[in-house]
Amino acid sequence: MHTTKYTITFVLILSAVVALLLTGFREGTKDLAKAGEEIFNKRAILKTIESELDGGKMVADLNAEEVNSIFDTKIEQKVLNMKGEVLDANAVMAAGYKGGRAIDVEIAKEKKKPEMDRILPLFEYNGKEKVYVMSVIGSGLWDIIWGNIAVRSDKSTIVGASFDHAGETPGLGAEIKDNPKFPAAFAGKKIYTADGMYKSITSRKGGAVDPMHDVDGLSGATVTADGVTEMMIRGIKYYEPYLKNN
């Protein structure tokens, strides 16, 4: 039998060794992990403008360097405040994002701030025509869901969309990401009605009714689909002040 003193010492030493090793490993791989995450997020943005890319390339076929080069040469990153003003890099860093670029902004963090204090990432793609990619975030059934929406220079027609989630059910709510048909249905829809009223897109249970402003809901995932509708209506509205003036 071991003494209490031995037991406590053993556990303390083991914990210290394990903690040190893990911290060291984490610090050592931090930059690699960050680069990987950035590429992942950039792909999600490029996915929305896949149809606009040169040479009809698919995002899945691009390697990391190609993704970065498209971002460096063709995409202008802007960060807006809720009044629609463009913030400079210092203001973004002051908001807690070291890189100071739009890709560094974590919308999940912004969601926790009061609505008027949030900052918004915006990506302007300069291809055949200007395309604006906006980021929206909302709540699904279990956890947050978010998405990127690209609109044409008329600021109303959607080019494409991509969605992701933190913990929706595979086969049900997770279909917003896993089933390419869901984001594909957003292409060609309009944010504004013909008379210029803000309407955004509704993911409608039972199937789309309005051909310009509805997409089919997801069977078995009503709450997630409603979450998509909510963030499409609330989130895109945030960008209105900027888009109206540019």
Added chain:
Amino acid sequence: MAETAVAEKKKEGIGFGKKERRLLTDPLNENNPITVQVLGICSALAVTSLIFPSLVISVAVVFVCAFSSLLTSLLRKYIPNAVRMIVMLVIIAFLVTLVELTLKAFSFTVYKQLSVYIGLIITNCIVMGRLEAFAMANDPWKSFLDGIGNGLGYGAILLIIAFFRELFGKGTLFAGTPIALNIIGAGNDFLINTETNFLFGWYVNNNLMVMPAAAMFIIGILIWVQRAKFPKLVDVS
């Protein structure tokens, strides 16, 4: 006393005889962690809707199982009995966190796909079960082999389940990887962009297979087939 000590010393070497081979092969069939020991069912249900994530998780479990057995066995004489479970958990959690950090650094997409499940290896009862049942009482080399064997036995079942679930649930194999194949059914609506369908264009993907419940049925069938083939596994009580 002296003689037994010598005999034990002999056994401790790094040999690879019949006994060692059995440590690797037994868990693949007659002592399979899932179908015979009935350990690790939870994750077998959760991760097996696609082959590729199952493969990654199997590799991770083999790694965690093998090295946690090795470490526990090395420390077995020093681990205070009263807190041995907690010590094992620390060792397992350490290895799992290593796996998680490695994936995050070198394959962020896979990490995103699996993040929750990788963390769940910590609670995978196969790992803890083998540490408690084997590694605490055997020398490091044997424990290491036992860990690999049980990891492989778990992985084999996982891949069999994932094969059927992906094939009938999505009509594909290896979806999400460069070698993705669309095998049956008309649908190119899931995950991958293959246009050619090889067989059974009339087949409609079975959504039940995507749900975890399907894994339960497949495990049940596997257990049935295995016991029909090896009657000695049947519990007479």
